[in-house]
Amino acid sequence: MSLFCLLSSENAVKGDERITRAVGLCKRLVGHFSHSWKEKMALKNAQKEHNLPEHFLITECPTRWGSRQKMIQRVLEQQRAISDFLSANRKSRHLVPSSQDLDVLESINQALQPLQEFTDALSGESYVSVSYVKPVLHLMNTSVLAANEEDSDLTKSIKMKILDYMNSKYDNPATQELLDMTTFMDPRFKVGYISSDKVSDISARVMSEIEATVSKEQSLSNQDHQGPSDVILKKAKKSLGSFFKTSPAPSSVVPSHAVEAELNSYLVSPTIDSEMDPLTWWRLHQVNFPHLSKLARKYLCIPATSSPSERLFSTAGNVVTCQRTCLKPTKVTANRKSKYVPRFSVIHSVNLNYKCLHLNR
Numbered sequence: 001m002s003l004f005c006l007l008s009s010e011n012a013v014k015g016d017e018r019i020t021r022a023v024g025l026c027k028r029l030v031g032h033f034s035h036s037w038k039e040k041m042a043l044k045n046a047q048k049e050h051n052l053p054e055h056f057l058i059t060e061c062p063t064r065w066g067s068r069q070k071m072i073q074r075v076l077e078q079q080r081a082i083s084d085f086l087s088a089n090r091k092s093r094h095l096v097p098s099s100q101d102l103d104v105l106e107s108i109n110q111a112l113q114p115l116q117e118f119t120d121a122l123s124g125e126s127y128v129s130v131s132y133v134k135p136v137l138h139l140m141n142t143s144v145l146a147a148n149e150e151d152s153d154l155t156k157s158i159k160m161k162i163l164d165y166m167n168s169k170y171d172n173p174a175t176q177e178l179l180d181m182t183t184f185m186d187p188r189f190k191v192g193y194i195s196s197d198k199v200s201d202i203s204a205r206v207m208s209e210i211e212a213t214v215s216k217e218q219s220l221s222n223q224d225h226q227g228p229s230d231v232i233l234k235k236a237k238k239s240l241g242s243f244f245k246t247s248p249a250p251s252s253v254v255p256s257h258a259v260e261a262e263l264n265s266y267l268v269s270p271t272i273d274s275e276m277d278p279l280t281w282w283r284l285h286q287v288n289f290p291h292l293s294k295l296a297r298k299y300l301c302i303p304a305t306s307s308p309s310e311r312l313f314s315t316a317g318n319v320v321t322c323q324r325t326c327l328k329p330t331k332v333t334a335n336r337k338s339k340y341v342p343r344f345s346v347i348h349s350v351n352l353n354y355k356c357l358h359l360n361r
Contacts, residue, residue, distance in 0.1 A: 012161035013108065018154070022097070022104040023068070026075050029082065029095045030057045046081035053077070065119065069112040072105050103152070110151060111158035114144045123307035129278070130302040131186035134179045134193045137170060181205065182299045185292070187272045187281050207259050210291045259291060266292055 013019045033039045034057065047054050058074045061067045075082065079102065086092045097105070122128060122136060145163050147156040170176065183189045184202050191199050266289055272281055278300060286293035303309070320327055 012111070012158045012165065016154075018100070018104050019108065022101040022108070023072070025095065025097060025101055026072060026105065027060060029075065029086075029097070030059050030071060032086075032092060032095055033057050034059060042085055043078075043081060046085045047078065050080045050084070052081050066112075066116045069109060069116050072109050073113065076102070076105055076109060104154065107152045107154035108158065111145075111155045111162070115140075115162065118144055123305050128304045129182065129186070129300045130179070130304050131182040131189060131278070131300060132304045133170070134183045135189055136304075137166065138193055140166065177205075178299075182302070185296045185299050186278050187269075188274050188276065188278055190267065190271055192271070203263060206263060206292070206295065207256065209295060210259050211256070213294060214291065262289055262291060265289070 013023070033043055040056070043057075044054055055074060055078065057078065058067065058071045060071045075097075079097070083096050086096045118136075118140070122132065141163060145159045147159055151159070170179065180194050180198060180202050183193055184191060184206070191202075194202060272278070278296075282289075282293050282296045282300075316332070319332055
């Protein structure tokens with residue numbers, strides 16, 4: 001989803017001559033100071049005169065999300081020092097931003113800054129699963145990118161284009177059904193972001209998937225028991241508590257009323273805090289919800305963004321270098337607590353990244 005935030009912001013500012021001119025001027029201005037240490041020192045002196053923070057200007061990187069907004073924000077922060085210094089030099093006077101350019105840069109910054117802060121939190125690794133996507137879209141439409149009265153017309157236009165682009169990417173019925181299922185299985189949200197007319201359909205799908213999973217497990221168990229009968233197993237000594245246990249009658253299908261009771265118990269249970277880890281909650285309550293917990297592992301394993309797997313690939317590239325090509329996979333993932341070694345195997349990362357990119361198509 002971080003990739004979509006980048007694409008949506010790029011799509012929102014594309015084709016507007018005012019934005020193209022202002023951003024282009026901003027890039028040339030930053031490049032003017034980044035290629036000369038004398039200019040940097042002179043800018044530092046101008047910052048001291050205006051009592052501004054002595055920050056360096058930020059260069060936009062096309063492959064790094066948010067670098068354009070950070071570049072614009074830094075230029076606006078240092079605008080007085082930059083204008084005074086450039087105005088004094090005849091050769092660099094053409095780089096001084098006009099009032100119209102500053103208004104355009106302010107509008108871009110107001111539109112992209114909330115999105116930048118939100119996507120930084122969305123790119124976390126701990127428990128940001130795909131179940132966050134639908135609540136995030138709802139929050140963006142209602143508050144984060146909602147038009148305010150103090151916003152300029154350009155800011156409102158950029159926000160509207162970003163929302164239209166992001167909403168159009170998730171309006172596929174199959175994608176919506178997957179997002180509803182993942183949100184339903186997250187104890188932080190459950191049915192809070194699902195339409196009331198779809199709750200019954202989601203519940204019916206949950207029950208059908210549980211019955212199908214149990215039937216498959218039962219068939220696999222029967223195949224395991226049909227092995228060679230001439231194997232003599234050593235009889236283990238029984239404990240006192242084993243005499244009070246009764247073996248359950250074999251059944252190929254879970255009673256529907258048992259699944260329905262488990263589902264209703266899950267729905268009436270209180271939702272947890274949004275800061276809590278849903279996987280930890282399911283680990284603690286898998287005894288109470290044995291069938292739903294299996295379904296939760298199926299859906300909540302998909303990350304909301306590809307950022308964790310991209311970080312994993314970068315870390316793996318630092319570990320498995322050209323000088324260390326003989327490392328075995330067990331050695332690469334041996335010390336998982338180390339910050340220099342990937343926490344998951346590369347194959348697992350590829351699978352998660354594939355699911356995430358497949359969802360975002």
